[in-house]
Amino acid sequence: MIYKCIINNKFVESSSGRTIPVRNPANTEQVVGEVPSLTVEETEQAIRSSYEAFKVWSNTGPSKRAEILRQAVKVARERQNEIAKLLTLEQGKPFSEAKEEVKASLDSIEYFADNILSVLGETYSTEKNNRLSLVLKQPVGVVAAIVPWNYPLLLLSWKVGPALAVGCTVVAKPSSYTPLSTLELVKCFLEAGLPAGVLNVVTGTNKEVGEVLISHPLISKIAFTGSTDVGKHVMSEASKTVKKLTLELGGNCPMIVFEDADVSIAAKDGVRRSFRNAGQICNAVNRMYVHKSIFSDFVDVFLEETKKIKVGNGLEEGVTMGPLTTLEGWRRVESAVKEALEKGAKVLYGGKKPSGDKFEKGYFYEPTVLVETDHTMKVVKEEMFGPTAPIMVFESFDEAISMANDTDYGLVAYVYTKDLTKALRASMLLQCGTVGVNNVVGGEFAYPYGGWKQSGFGVENSHHAYEQYLLLKHVRIDY
Missing domain, CATH: 3.40.605.10 (Aldehyde Dehydrogenase; Chain A, domain 1)
Structure with a gap:
């Protein structure tokens, strides 16, 4: 053409x-x-x-x-x-x-x-x-x-x-x-x-x-x-x-899941916003903070939903995640995951190019779930623009807000809780232009969308x- x-x-x-x-x-x-x-x-x-x-x-x-x-x-x-x-x-x-x-x-x-x-x-x-x-x-x-x-x-x-x-x-x-x-x-x-x-x-x-x-x-x-x-x-x-x-x-969007959240909804939404468009979204969930009391349950549901993703050519029937668009992006994700593993992170799912002839000529990368990550790792502190999902533990409200704000970026943040007071407090304290409470809707044309900080x-x-x-x-x- x-x-x-x-x-x-x-x-x-x-x-x-x-x-x-x-x-x-x-x-x-x-x-x-x-x-x-x-x-x-x-x-x-x-x-x-x-x-x-x-x-x-x-x-x-x-x-x-x-x-x-x-x-x-x-x-x-x-x-x-x-x-x-x-x-x-x-x-x-x-x-x-x-x-x-x-x-x-x-x-x-x-x-x-x-x-x-x-x-x-x-x-x-x-x-x-x-x-x-x-x-x-x-x-x-x-x-x-x-x-x-x-x-x-x-x-x-x-x-x-x-x-x-x-x-x-x-x-x-x-x-x-x-x-x-x-x-x-x-x-x-x-x-x-x-x-x-x-x-x-x-x-x-x-x-x-x-x-x-x-x-x-x-x-x-x-x-x-x-x-x-x-x-x-x-x-x-x-x-x-x-x-x-x-x-x-750029963005480096956090997702906070408090102890009273609906774990199933939060995990499913987290998968959607982490891996949609192979993570190549400025408001993708780049890092997740989950309260220690529900961490195990959250990870279980998150893995279950991640395994349902079908990677492949976007024109094939049933495919729900395509390739990364650029070789540069693919290399960035591969390098960041490798560095995280060297620093002690664990991959629970993915972490590599899918196997098979149909994936060889494309920029495919598996949806990748990581735990035991921290803010020294690129996969957490940098905008990945790829299918990575680092999940971390927090114990208190103040700790969660502090970790979420520990970035030069301020585009979107996501909060999951059934407590209205907690939701409003978090929304006021998070340093970003958009906060989604119990949803991962990013930008919509009828509502203002803009970034804070860098x-x-x-x-x-x-x-x-x-x-x-x-x-x-x-x-x-x-x-």
């Missing part, structure tokens, strides 16, 4: 002739498609196209903008399975999960289209009877949306939805690992009548595309999801032209997300 970039509603190849192969992580010898590796000049062309389009799109009425977004969603819904299959081929997740991601992405865009009229200006009373103060909310300008490979469509929708709804234009850069489903989705916007230049998609190297986007003076806002290290670089480069930023960065800043989702793409202007009128 030969794809082209989308610039000014035209399908564009790279003038250099260079392309980037997109491989199936379940069988790395299978090239499922290729995309252009754009030059600096072509990236700048996309930015200028969005800059010119902003003059028209920002002056288009919000109801009209919403109408076009809804039509794009309608077109895409008719192609959900086609887009989801592309997503599985390039990213590796099971087809059922890919379909869920496509649906959630479209629901998100529809949400931002439906609620755009809720963005209102303000009026203020003044001390003078002939003075009126107005606060206007105006779109920031051209947005660079830089999206990772783990949830390429969902994380794109969290940026494109509010940005386009308020009147911004967007240059989107998908990961080179997962560009095909993004390009297929954006075609639906073009067919829905989105004006030229309002949403461009560029692919290529970080040097010729990524660096241009984060440093170009015509880009007014960067919405980035990715690692904390790259996020710091984006901040540094963006500071040179004082760009507005939304950064959703997990980033700014908010995605909910009506708060609109504000990330707006500037405030005070108008003082004497009459």
Whole structure:
């Protein structure tokens, strides 16, 4: 499948002739498609196209903008399975999960289209009877949306939805690992009548595309999801032209299971959030703290549920966990598990590549359950982005909160208890942007989602997300 970039509603190849192969992580010898590796000049062309389009799109009425977004969603819904299959081929997740991601992405865009009229200006009373103060909310300008490979469509929708709804234009850069489903989705916007230049998609190297986007003076806002290290670089480069930023960065999410929790529910939810998408989720459970009185029971149920996971090619019937998407990620998990064992941890399940010919050519790794781990081990203190589940013991409430907060990250935490007071106390004390009590739901488009500490800043989702793409202007009128 030969794809082209989308610039000014035209399908564009790279003038250099260079392309980037997109491989199936379940069988790395299978090239499922290729995309252009754009030059600096072509990236700048996309930015200028969005800059010119902003003059028209920002002056288009919000109801009209919403109408076009809804039509794009309608077109895409008719192609959900086609887009989801592309997503599985390039990213590796099971087809059922890919379909869920496509649906959630479209629901998100529809949400931002439906609620755009809720963005209102303000009026203020003044001390003078002939003075009126107005606060206007105006779109920031051209947005660079830089999206990772783990949830390429969902994380794109969290940026494109509010940005386009308020009147911004967007240059989107998908990961080179997962560009095909993004390009297929954006075609639906073009067919829905989105004006030229309002949403461009560029692919290529970080040097010729990524660096241009984060440093170009015509880009007014960067919405980035990715690692904390790259996020710091984006901040540094963006500071040179004082760009507005939304950064959703790394996570190292804890799960606390108190002694009065429903062990079965907690363990099953822990398995789901530890191993979904092979653990390649920023809000995956990275480490678990279980009260000593229920530790044994919890581990038993956790192992029982883990053993039900079927690893394989995401397009195969019954597969519930696919491969890791990148070789780098596979090596990181393998290295961290090895280091944990050297430091005294024990693997109760998994801990290696599955055996068998069908796994040899893919980045597969078994769902891995570890005990006797501690905070000196990479598998605990670093974001694994892989299928690992270290389970540790605690004895007191304060100890659990202290261990959970012992990280540079602050994205999501999960708490399991039947005690409302304990749940509220923990929610107040945990240093993160989202707390799930008796559930492992991460980010939902109707509710604010953002990180504390080195997990980033700014908010995605909910009506708060609109504000990330707006500037405030005070108008003082004497009459």
